Amino acid sequence: MLNNFIPYSTQSIDNKDKEAVIEALFSTHLTQGQYVKSFESRIAEYIGMKYAISFNSATSALYASFKALKEYVLQEKYKDDETFKNSKNFEFAKQQKSMSIITTPISFVATTNMMLANDIMPIFADINMDGNLNINNLESLLREDTIAICSVDYAGNGVDMQAFRDFANKHNLLWISDSSHAFGATYDNKKVGSMADMSIFSFHAVKPLTTCEGGAMLSNNDFLAKIANIVCSHGIEKKSLYNHDCTMLGFNFRLNEVGASLGISQLNKLESFINKREEIATFYDSYFQDNPYCFNIKIKDNVRSTRHLYPLLLDQSLICQKESIANELGNKNIGVQVHYKPIYNFSLYQKLAKFPILRNAEDFYHAELSIPCHQNMTIEQARYIADTLIKTFATYSKK
Numbered sequence: 001m002l003n004n005f006i007p008y009s010t011q012s013i014d015n016k017d018k019e020a021v022i023e024a025l026f027s028t029h030l031t032q033g034q035y036v037k038s039f040e041s042r043i044a045e046y047i048g049m050k051y052a053i054s055f056n057s058a059t060s061a062l063y064a065s066f067k068a069l070k071e072y073v074l075q076e077k078y079k080d081d082e083t084f085k086n087s088k089n090f091e092f093a094k095q096q097k098s099m100s101i102i103t104t105p106i107s108f109v110a111t112t113n114m115m116l117a118n119d120i121m122p123i124f125a126d127i128n129m130d131g132n133l134n135i136n137n138l139e140s141l142l143r144e145d146t147i148a149i150c151s152v153d154y155a156g157n158g159v160d161m162q163a164f165r166d167f168a169n170k171h172n173l174l175w176i177s178d179s180s181h182a183f184g185a186t187y188d189n190k191k192v193g194s195m196a197d198m199s200i201f202s203f204h205a206v207k208p209l210t211t212c213e214g215g216a217m218l219s220n221n222d223f224l225a226k227i228a229n230i231v232c233s234h235g236i237e238k239k240s241l242y243n244h245d246c247t248m249l250g251f252n253f254r255l256n257e258v259g260a261s262l263g264i265s266q267l268n269k270l271e272s273f274i275n276k277r278e279e280i281a282t283f284y285d286s287y288f289q290d291n292p293y294c295f296n297i298k299i300k301d302n303v304r305s306t307r308h309l310y311p312l313l314l315d316q317s318l319i320c321q322k323e324s325i326a327n328e329l330g331n332k333n334i335g336v337q338v339h340y341k342p343i344y345n346f347s348l349y350q351k352l353a354k355f356p357i358l359r360n361a362e363d364f365y366h367a368e369l370s371i372p373c374h375q376n377m378t379i380e381q382a383r384y385i386a387d388t389l390i391k392t393f394a395t396y397s398k399k
């Protein structure tokens, strides 16, 4: 029995982080200073994109990204872009002032809430049993007003970037990548997020690296980055020192200096964080490989997942008892969680439209259980967790 509760995920903070936080806390500026600038250039360089704009959360970054997308259409900026200049969908969306985005129901609700906040309708497509969108399900869902696809790299396992890029280009859509789980993941040796028109990362405490609360939007597109930047800070465009203009309705979504300094410090440890989670996950992979109670999700050889989550899919015989199992594991100091209830089931969404039920999304939600996997864990703890899970599953499978 473990003495301390092990959550499914948690932050990892050391003395270097503490020094970084104190340094920023006692610097001249607590906001809009050098730490934010240098954090942004570090993450832009790390992912390999031209612009990085930091935010006080990924939710804010998503809001600003969808707003930028909307302005791209309304201001006809697509006409400057060789790939998209003859897009019928952008034309239609602009004329009709109606916009939709094809996305996954297996995500944190912020992904689509921020579409709604911009008057953009989510259209949900079904997933594969690895939790990621099945790209073959997207085409039949395209509507005249569809302006983008929005993928999520579930658990830190990147989607096939080239396939999503090709699909978006073929259908004249922008591709927004909610890579909140996947900062540092790669697909075919390319950084996850680096091929989308806009990529969003979260620096919430449980995510691959943290600024306490925080997020970022990365892009190679001058216009999209500019709008996201303006929305982040009051809708104000600086012209000269005391002459500026408020050109749009903006907010204060800015990350502060202390968070940014922590982010820089955390970035230095990102590789070791990912390696540590990989070690735990690899242990689980072989442990759960062959048992009658649950399946694990294989990560393809060409993918490096951040292993933000370690999802198990319970066997049919255990699904009805998942809640009791989760409670019992909690009593044994093992924190588990379910990622995610399909978004269209939430009452906000039920009131909005009649969304079709998606088979895999439902099955995934019913079977999924995220078990502890984070950089503070030891293999001994992982072994205790795995042993306890199998014992608990065995007991429940007889009930």
Ligand SMILES: *Cc1c(COP(=O)(O)O)cnc(C)c1O
Pocket (backbone or CB within 6 Å): 056, 057, 058, 059, 060, 107, 108, 110, 111, 152, 178, 180, 181, 202, 203, 204, 213, 214, 215
């Ligand atoms: C965590 C998360 C968000 C929101 O991130 P915050 O930084 O907490 O706002 C958005 N999308 C996904 C997929 C997430 O996991």
